[in-house]
Each structure stands twice: as structure tokens, then as C-alpha cells.
Amino acid sequence: MTDETKLPLSKDLLHRAIETAFEASKKAYVPYSHFPVGACVITCDDTLIPGANIENSSYGLSNCAERTAMFSAVMQGYLKDRIKALVVVAPTEEITPPCGACRQIMLDLLTLNTPVICTNHKAIKIFTVSELMPFAFSDESMK
Ligand code: THU
Numbered sequence: 001m002t003d004e005t006k007l008p009l010s011k012d013l014l015h016r017a018i019e020t021a022f023e024a025s026k027k028a029y030v031p032y033s034h035f036p037v038g039a040c041v042i043t044c045d046d047t048l049i050p051g052a053n054i055e056n057s058s059y060g061l062s063n064c065a066e067r068t069a070m071f072s073a074v075m076q077g078y079l080k081d082r083i084k085a086l087v088v089v090a091p092t093e094e095i096t097p098p099c100g101a102c103r104q105i106m107l108d109l110l111t112l113n114t115p116v117i118c119t120n121h122k123a124i125k126i127f128t129v130s131e132l133m134p135f136a137f138s139d140e141s142m143k
Contacts, residue, residue: 002115002126009042009085017042018119021089024050024065031055032062037096039065040087041073049073066102070109085115095125098132107138 007014017040025038032055041049051069055062066088073083086106090096095118098106106116112130119125 001131002128004124004126007085007115007117007126013042013046014087014117017048017085017087017117018089018121020048020050021065021069021087022121024052024069025089025091026052028052028065029054032057032059036091037065038089039069040089041069041078042084042087043073043076043078044082044084046084047076047078049076049078064099064102066098067105070102070105074109079109080111083110083114085117086110087117087119089119089121092120095120095123103129103133104136107133107136 021038021040025036028036030036030053037053039051049069049072051065051072053063053065054068066086088098097118098116106129110129114129115126116129116132117124117126
């Protein structure tokens with residue numbers, strides 16, 4: 001786990017990204033779980049790209065906040081080393097960890113060293129993608 005002070009981001013940018021993720025969570029479409037999650041990609045030029053979870057009556061098709069933000073970032077021309085960090089905000093007592101599907105997507109769209117910043121407003125936990133996905137299957141596995 002990484003310490004907040006070691007992030008390649010100013011405190012101000014981090015707080016704006018957390019706020020952007022929190023605002024995004026208000027747009028979550030969660031009629032089944034009633035569990036809104038917000039996310040925010042911080043790009044290399046400090047653009048903040050929000051995402052929220054979008055559920056579906058066929059539950060397995062639901063899209064997590066992290067994936068919404070990462071897919072949106074790709075559409076705006078940001079992926080891998082053009083992304084500084086990904087923030088995830090959920091309104092829980094304990095910090096919400098990203099699900100397995102999102103971790104697999106992170107392997108393609110972020111770098112192994114990209115910080116994933118998870119917070120519930122009270123506490124913050126920061127992991128790199130490689131910490132979240134040890135011994136993972138990725139494009140490297142097919143070389
Ligand atoms: N969810 C996210 O959006 N991100 C996470 O990190 C964990 C789970 C969503 C998926 C689903 O819409 C709801 O939370 C309950 O699992």
C-alpha cells in the first residue's frame with residue numbers, strides 16, 4: 001500500500017478528484033444494489049474524468065464506476081501512461097476495494113504502477129495496479 005504523501009499529485013488535485021468522484025456517484029444508476037460508487041481518472045494533463053456504476057436488470061451486465069471512468073478516459077484519448085491515477089469513492093464504513101473485473105480492465109488501460117486511490121472520505125488506501133493484481137493474465141502473458 002502506498003502513502004498519500006508519495007503520490008505524484010498535489011493535495012489540491014487529489015481533493016478535486018475525490019470530489020469529482022463523489023459528485024459522479026450521485027449520477028450512479030443503481031436500482032438493484034442501491035450502492036452508488038463514484039470514480040475519477042486523473043489524466044497526465046490533470047483533466048478529471050468521472051464515472052459511476054451503471055446497473056442492468058441482467059445483473060451481470062452492470063458496469064462498475066471504475067470501468068465507466070476508464071472507458072470514458074479511453075474515449076478522450078487517455079490510457080496507460082497518460083493516466084496519473086484512478087480514484088474510487090464509496091459511502092461505506094470500510095473502504096471499498098475494486099472488483100476483480102475492474103482489476104483485469106486496469107491491467108490493459110492503466111500501467112502496473114498507476115496508483116488506485118480508494119476512499120470513503122474518512123480514510124484512504126492507495127494501491128498500485130500490480131499490487132491489486134499479482135500474477136495476473138495480461139498481454140504480457142501471450143508473448
Ligand atoms: N461497484 C463499483 O462500481 N465499484 C466497486 O469497486 C465495487 C462495486 C458496484 C457494482 C454494483 O453496481 C454495486 O457496486 C454493488 O456491487
